[in-house]
Amino acid sequence: MSKLRFIARAGPLVALLLFGAPTSAAVQHRFALIAGNDRGGADTQPLRYAAEDARKVHAVLTQLGGVAPSDAVLVLNQPADEFWRALGGMEARLAEAKQRGERTVFILYYSGHAKDGDLRLGDTRIRLEDMTARLSTSPADIRIGVFDSCRSGIVNRTKGARRAPAFAIEAAGSEETRGLVLLSAASADEDAQESDDIGGSYFSHYFVSGLRGDADQSRDRRVTLSEAYAYAYARTVADTAESAAGAQHPTFSYDLKGNADLVLTDIASRREGVYVPANAPAGVYYLVDANGFIAAEIQKAVDGDRQIALPAGRYRVRRRLADRLRIGEIHIASGQLVTLDETSLRDTAFSDDPVKGVRREPGAQISLSLGGTVQAFFDGPTRDGLFPPTGMVGLDFEVRDFFRRGWLWGLDLASGGTHAQLDRYGTLLPFQFNELTAGTTLAAEWRLSQGRLDAFTGVRLAFVLMSRKFDDRTIPDQFFATFTPGLVAGLRYHLSRSFTLLGRGRVHYLLYNVDEDRSLGYWELNAGIAYDF
Amino acid sequence: MISKSHAFEVLSLSLLCASGVGACGNYSNDDVDFELALPNQNDIEAKTQLTVTRADSAEYYIDTQSAITTFNNMATTLLGFIDHVRGYPPSQRNGNERVWGPFPSDQYPAWQFQVVMDRTIVSTSLLHMDYHVDLRLAGQSDSAWVSLLTGSYTSAGSARVGNGDISFLAQAVRAAGYPIDDDPGLVDLDELDVTYQNATYPMTVTMAIQNLPTAQTQSGSYSYSEQQDGSGSMDFTWQGTTDTNVQGSAEMNARWLGSGAGRADLIFTPSPSGAAITLGTDCWGVDTVATYSYRLQNNTTSGTSDSCAF
Numbered sequence: 001m002s003k004l005r006f007i008a009r010a011g012p013l014v015a016l017l018l019f020g021a022p023t024s025a026a027v028q029h030r031f032a033l034i035a036g037n038d039r040g041g042a043d044t045q046p047l048r049y050a051a052e053d054a055r056k057v058h059a060v061l062t063q064l065g066g067v068a069p070s071d072a073v074l075v076l077n078q079p080a081d082e083f084w085r086a087l088g089g090m091e092a093r094l095a096e097a098k099q100r101g102e103r104t105v106f107i108l109y110y111s112g113h114a115k116d117g118d119l120r121l122g123d124t125r126i127r128l129e130d131m132t133a134r135l136s137t138s139p140a141d142i143r144i145g146v147f148d149s150c151r152s153g154i155v156n157r158t159k160g161a162r163r164a165p166a167f168a169i170e171a172a173g174s175e176e177t178r179g180l181v182l183l184s185a186a187s188a189d190e191d192a193q194e195s196d197d198i199g200g201s202y203f204s205h206y207f208v209s210g211l212r213g214d215a216d217q218s219r220d221r222r223v224t225l226s227e228a229y230a231y232a233y234a235r236t237v238a239d240t241a242e243s244a245a246g247a248q249h250p251t252f253s254y255d256l257k258g259n260a261d262l263v264l265t266d267i268a269s270r271r272e273g274v275y276v277p278a279n280a281p282a283g284v285y286y287l288v289d290a291n292g293f294i295a296a297e298i299q300k301a302v303d304g305d306r307q308i309a310l311p312a313g314r315y316r317v318r319r320r321l322a323d324r325l326r327i328g329e330i331h332i333a334s335g336q337l338v339t340l341d342e343t344s345l346r347d348t349a350f351s352d353d354p355v356k357g358v359r360r361e362p363g364a365q366i367s368l369s370l371g372g373t374v375q376a377f378f379d380g381p382t383r384d385g386l387f388p389p390t391g392m393v394g395l396d397f398e399v400r401d402f403f404r405r406g407w408l409w410g411l412d413l414a415s416g417g418t419h420a421q422l423d424r425y426g427t428l429l430p431f432q433f434n435e436l437t438a439g440t441t442l443a444a445e446w447r448l449s450q451g452r453l454d455a456f457t458g459v460r461l462a463f464v465l466m467s468r469k470f471d472d473r474t475i476p477d478q479f480f481a482t483f484t485p486g487l488v489a490g491l492r493y494h495l496s497r498s499f500t501l502l503g504r505g506r507v508h509y510l511l512y513n514v515d516e517d518r519s520l521g522y523w524e525l526n527a528g529i530a531y532d533f
Numbered sequence: 534m535i536s537k538s539h540a541f542e543v544l545s546l547s548l549l550c551a552s553g554v555g556a557c558g559n560y561s562n563d564d565v566d567f568e569l570a571l572p573n574q575n576d577i578e579a580k581t582q583l584t585v586t587r588a589d590s591a592e593y594y595i596d597t598q599s600a601i602t603t604f605n606n607m608a609t610t611l612l613g614f615i616d617h618v619r620g621y622p623p624s625q626r627n628g629n630e631r632v633w634g635p636f637p638s639d640q641y642p643a644w645q646f647q648v649v650m651d652r653t654i655v656s657t658s659l660l661h662m663d664y665h666v667d668l669r670l671a672g673q674s675d676s677a678w679v680s681l682l683t684g685s686y687t688s689a690g691s692a693r694v695g696n697g698d699i700s701f702l703a704q705a706v707r708a709a710g711y712p713i714d715d716d717p718g719l720v721d722l723d724e725l726d727v728t729y730q731n732a733t734y735p736m737t738v739t740m741a742i743q744n745l746p747t748a749q750t751q752s753g754s755y756s757y758s759e760q761q762d763g764s765g766s767m768d769f770t771w772q773g774t775t776d777t778n779v780q781g782s783a784e785m786n787a788r789w790l791g792s793g794a795g796r797a798d799l800i801f802t803p804s805p806s807g808a809a810i811t812l813g814t815d816c817w818g819v820d821t822v823a824t825y826s827y828r829l830q831n832n833t834t835s836g837t838s839d840s841c842a843f
Contacts, residue, residue, distance in 0.1 A: 424692040425688050426658060466558075466560060467560070475620075476568070478561065479560055480560030482556035514564075
């Protein structure tokens with residue numbers, strides 16, 4: 001018999017007391033369909049993090065959630081027919097697994113716009129009730145639907161859903177758990193909110209952070225669905241309480257029968273992350289990634305330890321006290337669990353908050369810069385006798401966070417020249433060398449040093465037109481034009497909100513094919529000042 | 534400065550061709566070698582101090598001036614055939630060979646011409662070039678090319694200076710049907726051979742003219758040399774039949790100082806054998822007026838031979 005129980009306004013601890021033995025993730029065959037769409041059609045503003053949230057959920061489920069990468073499908077910014085096609089394929093695989101006698105779990109996650117009972121996937125729509133009906137009839141033993149979108153609580157309305165801090169699944173004898181669980185990021189009349197500080201929606205951020213280990217209230221190194229929801233609920237409500245849009249309340253409903261709660265992630269299975277020992281001071285620890293966003297939060301209790309699974313990389317650690325910050329840095333090597341030594345953190349003022357820094361305004365950022373470039377070929381004879389080192393001045397137009405947050409797309413135009421001479425068998429021939437370049441760059445960038453400094457690296461394609469005019473007018477003018485691919489890396493230092501100093505280096509490949517085919521390379525150093533609109 | 538229209542033209546062309554084939558242009562150090570190897574007017578013309586002419590200038594001074602003018606006109610004519618190369622990028626680049634053309638002839642559109650140059654890099658400081666200007670009727674195969682002009686050049690210490698030779702093969706193209714005789718000055722010409730060297734002083738240029746057997750003047754030659762101080766010489770010789778129907782060669786040997794003062798002797802040598810006879814001598818000063826003059830025909834002498842620069 002199916003049972004629905006909710007515990008309104010009760011603490012997670014109460015829920016834990018009611019849990020049965022969690023079901024191990026290892027004995028189930030898990031599948032996941034994760035969809036994110038930043039755009040919701042003509043009457044909506046684009047979201048900034050819906051696709052990014054989907055990527056994070058995909059990452060945590062494949063890293064910690066027992067979902068093999070081959071069993072996880074990520075659908076980003078695709079219309080409804082693509083989504084249905086992916087869901088159909090997933091259902092076919094679930095049916096095959098069931099035929100093989102496997103117990104199956106199917107997790108469906110959606111992040112994006114929703115309005116008037118529809119999920120909005122670009123200009124296309126999916127009725128929420130169609131979605132839940134399809135999920136209800138899925139061949140999986142356990143179906144979990146997570147909807148992070150405005151008014152997504154409507155999925156639970158017909159199920160008698162509650163917006164509550166936690167829920168408990170009643171044990172029912174020895175029967176294997178089967179059924180449906182639906183989670184929504186907001187109630188049926190609320191907006192789901194995003195945050196530039198955390199680089200995502202509140203609910204998905206805390207859902208993922210909880211799955212990485214911070215929701216592990218039972219300290220058994222496993223995070224159950226109930227724990228993850230309880231954690232995400234509490235943090236979402238707390239963080240949005242003071243927002244202009246008002247508090248956001250996640251909701252849940254479930255229709256399950258069986259004997260156990262569902263373990264979603266197994267932290268112990270991946271010894272790669274951060275361990276906060278029991279003797280560390282209590283409080284909230286933030287782990288800030290290279291982009292300046294909070295990758296995970298750790299709610300450290302008195303005398304309790306904490307373990308968070310995180311991918312390898314460098315993270316800044318922030319702990320906020322009443323009068324100051326404690327900050328430091330950790331490096332998680334591949335396969336390494338790093339113990340956080342709080343005494344290694346240093347005191348600093350609130351103004352040095354690594355999360356704050358120089359904030360980017362929402363949406364695409366446009367800048368225009370004026371700068372100078374020095375260019376030279378690597379090959380000595382080429383440099384001395386064919387294309388001399390030259391200086392150029394030019395303009396750069398850049399758009400950041402347009403295609404994707406953290407991405408930079410730029411157009412540049414530069415021109416310059418120099419006077420040089422060519423030595424042919426002892427005859428010195430002076431000439432005027434001129435160059436015109438136009439390039440386009442696509443790069444990824446990271447915030448460094450409390451956000452005042454950005455580093456970026458990417459690829460560039462340039463059109464190069466080089467010409468020379470000999471002082472000896474009996475020799476005809478010469479030119480060479482080609483497209484050259486290259487790599488670019490650089491730093492951007494924010495002087496103020498509007499002005500930025502730029503420095504970058506480029507390395508390019510150039511195929512010269514007039515006298516003979518020759519593969520050449522050249523470097524460029526560029527410095528300039530940018531105005532950020 | 535490059536004009537705006539030219540710059541726009543180059544930019545448009547380069548964008549188009551770079552978009553189509555990835556890279557394009559005529560930016561080439563090797564092309565410069567070929568350009569440098571072509572003789573220019575300065576290489577094969579006679580540069581003399583004999584530029585002043587007065588009504589009372591010495592007769593042989595004026596004859597020498599006239600010979601130099603003829604000499605330079607022939608050089609200009611020759612260079613006209615290779616000026617299609619100068620200033621233009623080659624149509625084909627094949628390793629050490631460059632080809633310009635085929636182009637239609639401006640004067641005779643039924644005919645095409647091409648210029649082919651071959652480079653031999655003798656050493657890092659020594660370059661040798663062979664080139665030829667060819668003609669054919671439009672539509673004919675490659676084997677129909679006939680050389681109108683052949684030449685070679687070897688650098689000496691610099692790509693710009695060295696030794697060269699050019700042959701103008703009038704009879705060869707005449708035989709191929711090219712209407713070369715439309716130019717009255719070339720009606721009697723069989724072949725013209727030019728050699729020059731401009732690496733060291735004295736710089737020299739020689740021209741050897743071979744006319745057709747039917748011509749009154751069978752052959753002739755010019756030999757010009759130039760010293761750094763402006764002094765020089767021009768010897769020109771003609772073999773043929775005189776108006777009095779005597780076979781022989783007439784030779785004018787002229788030489789001058791950097792100041793312009795000089796001397797010319799006219800010598801006739803009967804053929805097939807005979808002693809050379811000095812027909813006359815003129816010496817002139819810096820003002821080109823004769824300071825000494827001798828004529829065998831009238832057995833007259835004016836001035837004193839002590840006044841002669843040579």
